[in-house]
Amino acid sequence: xxxxxxxxxxxxxxxxxxxxxxxxxxxxxxxxxxxxxxxxxxxxxxxxxxxxxxxxxxxxxxxxxxxxxxxxxxxxxxxxxxxxxxxxxxxxxxxxxxxxxxxxxxxxxxxxxxxxxxxxxxxxxxxxxxxxxxxxxxxxxxxxxxxxxxxxxxxxxxxxxxxxxxxxxxxxxxxxxxxxxxxxxxxxxxxxxxxxxxxxxxxxxxxxxxxxxxxxxxxxxxxxxxxxxxxxxxxxxxxxxxxxxxxxxxxxxxxxxxxxxxxxxxxxxxxxxxxxxxxxxxxxxxxxxxxxxxxxxxxxxxxxxxxxxxxxxxxxxxxxxxxxxxxxxxxxxxxxxxxxxxxxxxxxxxxxxxxxxxxxxxxxxxxxxxxxxxxxxxxxxxxxxxxxxxxxxxxxxxxxxxxxxxxxxxxxxxxxxxxxxxxxxxxxxxxxxxxxxxxxxxxxxxxxxxxxxxxxxxxxxxxxxxxxxxxxxxxxxxxxxxxxxxxxxxxxxxxxxxxxxxxxxxxxxxxxxxxxxxxxxx
Numbered sequence: 001x002x003x004x005x006x007x008x009x010x011x012x013x014x015x016x017x018x019x020x021x022x023x024x025x026x027x028x029x030x031x032x033x034x035x036x037x038x039x040x041x042x043x044x045x046x047x048x049x050x051x052x053x054x055x056x057x058x059x060x061x062x063x064x065x066x067x068x069x070x071x072x073x074x075x076x077x078x079x080x081x082x083x084x085x086x087x088x089x090x091x092x093x094x095x096x097x098x099x100x101x102x103x104x105x106x107x108x109x110x111x112x113x114x115x116x117x118x119x120x121x122x123x124x125x126x127x128x129x130x131x132x133x134x135x136x137x138x139x140x141x142x143x144x145x146x147x148x149x150x151x152x153x154x155x156x157x158x159x160x161x162x163x164x165x166x167x168x169x170x171x172x173x174x175x176x177x178x179x180x181x182x183x184x185x186x187x188x189x190x191x192x193x194x195x196x197x198x199x200x201x202x203x204x205x206x207x208x209x210x211x212x213x214x215x216x217x218x219x220x221x222x223x224x225x226x227x228x229x230x231x232x233x234x235x236x237x238x239x240x241x242x243x244x245x246x247x248x249x250x251x252x253x254x255x256x257x258x259x260x261x262x263x264x265x266x267x268x269x270x271x272x273x274x275x276x277x278x279x280x281x282x283x284x285x286x287x288x289x290x291x292x293x294x295x296x297x298x299x300x301x302x303x304x305x306x307x308x309x310x311x312x313x314x315x316x317x318x319x320x321x322x323x324x325x326x327x328x329x330x331x332x333x334x335x336x337x338x339x340x341x342x343x344x345x346x347x348x349x350x351x352x353x354x355x356x357x358x359x360x361x362x363x364x365x366x367x368x369x370x371x372x373x374x375x376x377x378x379x380x381x382x383x384x385x386x387x388x389x390x391x392x393x394x395x396x397x398x399x400x401x402x403x404x405x406x407x408x409x410x411x412x413x414x415x416x417x418x419x420x421x422x423x424x425x426x427x428x429x430x431x432x433x434x435x436x437x438x439x440x441x442x443x444x445x446x447x448x449x450x451x452x453x454x455x456x457x458x459x460x461x462x463x464x465x466x467x468x469x470x471x472x473x474x475x476x477x478x479x480x481x482x483x484x485x486x487x488x489x490x491x492x493x494x495x496x497x498x499x500x501x502x503x504x505x506x507x508x509x510x511x512x513x514x515x516x517x518x519x520x521x522x
Contacts, residue, residue, distance in 0.1 A: 006157065007271040007372045010253075013153055014260055014267070017146035028102070029095045030088045038088035054188055057091040057142075062134040065109075069130075075113060079105035083141065092141060104140050108133055111209040111216075118220035121227070128195070128227050135196035147187050154182045154246075154253050154371075161377040162245050164238065167384035176233060181242035185250035188448075191234050198230045238382060245380045248451035252367035255281050255288075255449075271372070278365050285361040285449070292355060292446045299442050304343040326423070342431040346438060356450050363451045404469040430477065436467065437474025 042060070064085050068078040079102050086092045112133045116126060155178065162178050169177075183189040183197065203226050205212060205219060212219045236242075259280045260267040270277045370377035388396070408429065415425040 011267050013149045017149050026099045027095045028097045030084055042089040058138050060091055061137055075109040076106040078109050105137050108136050114216040115220040118217050120220040121224040125224055131192045132196050132199055135193050151182050151186055154186055155179050157371055158249050158377055161379050164382045177242045181246040185243050185247045194234055195230050202226050241382045245382055248367040251449050251451050252364050255284055256368050259284055281365050282361055288449050289355045296446050304346045342435045345435045360450055360452050407466050407469045433470050433474035433477055436470045440471050
């Protein structure tokens with residue numbers, strides 16, 4: 001580890017990619033009072049729209065963009081309103097971004113307007129295009145040069161150390177899947193972020209609209225094919241195995257970056273002395289595990305509030321009226337269980353999730369040594385699933401479906417034993433699936449720094465047998481609810497537009513009042 005070429009390269013990345021120092025010019029500012037009100041609104045909305053924290057800003061850009069595209073046609077007006085809303089909600093810093101960024105964002109919006117008018121693809125394609133535009137806008141407004149440099153560093157170090165056995169994969173596809181895995185594991189990029197990265201590679205003309213704006217139809221039609229190609233690459237059957245192979249190196253790199261960034265003056269010393277780096281990594285690992293516990297607690301509270309609110313709405317609008325109509329009475333015991341069970345289970349999950357131990361820390365330290373060493377890291381082999389006969393596939397599929405029947409059948413029988421009505425039982429199962437899926441996601445968040453595999457035991461296998469159907473149903477329900485969430489409908493279509501319009505008028509009034517006050521100065 002001492003003074004290796006790769007260690008110096010990593011140190012140079014951190015030195016060269018400090019926060020950008022923008023030239024002196026007018027900055028985009030929002031009234032502090034307006035910002036406090038807008039920030040409060042966004043906090044409330046984010047409680048009912050459950051998303052990973054690192055994706056909330058991108059989601060906000062897409063939401064604001066869709067609303068502004070409905071209200072306004074001028075791309076520069078849309079761009080300015082979008083940026084000001086993001087600053088007001090504290091997704092971006094106030095008084096830091098230069099005014100020229102409005103024009104850059106306006107160009108992105110304008111080229112989207114050009115291709116969307118062609119209407120070359122279905123509604124899902126238009127939604128994908130808006131997602132790509134949202135990622136591109138975030139890329140303009142938020143400096144991600146350090147992220148990109150670190151992903152390139154990780155890819156360069158491990159691209160020859162990941163191999164596939166059991167499936168013919170050409171070199172370009174192998175390198176692409178390793179690169180995608182680096183992005184997913186190092187910076188937690190989702191399909192939309194990765195889709196934009198691939199869009200730039202597959203259709204470089206997208207970044208030069210001046211060359212096609214007079215005739216956007218060919219580009220609009222090519223975008224449909226590009227979307228299909230990108231989704232094929234991102235949904236490759238072995239993508240999860242690539243992520244698993246890459247994860248320990250990605251976690252180790254994040255740890256190295258944090259250790260070197262905490263005390264830049266001591267970075268060279270840490271790279272020169274392997275023992276000092278090992279101690280620093282172990283200390284940081286302990287801090288990370290404690291931080292994961294804090295984030296787990298915060299995520300648990302968010303999920304509990306979300307579940308309690310949605311469950312109360314369902315109870316008031318669905319369970320109580322149907323029970324009264326069907327049975328001429330309300331089964332308060334079942335209603336109480338259904339109200340309290342989801343947040344209580346969420347609380348228990350938050351309490352009993354196990355955090356990483358010393359073996360995990362040692363694996364991170366080993367991966368860090370491999371990254372900083374002069375030799376390529378030890379090769380990791382990805383084994384493709386063996387091909388199965390049609391009969392074997394049919395039997396396995398039938399067994400998989402049988403797990404659903406057994407799991408949900410047992411739950412229904414137990415609820416019937418406790419005299420739950422059919423509507424109470426249905427709602428219980430509904431929220432059991434949602435709670436289980438939320439708990440699974442929380443567990444994944446706490447395992448961001450986990451690079452060792454858990455032990456496979458008979459108990460774990462039995463738990464998987466009964467939990468997988470519940471988790472699968474929970475994921476499907478979660479995705480469906482996001483489309484019909486009554487709270488989001490209220491915020492996005494009934495409340496948000498007039499609310500943001502009111503804030504805009506209020507800010508104009510504050511600016512006008514300040515001008516009048518300045519006129520009083522001698």
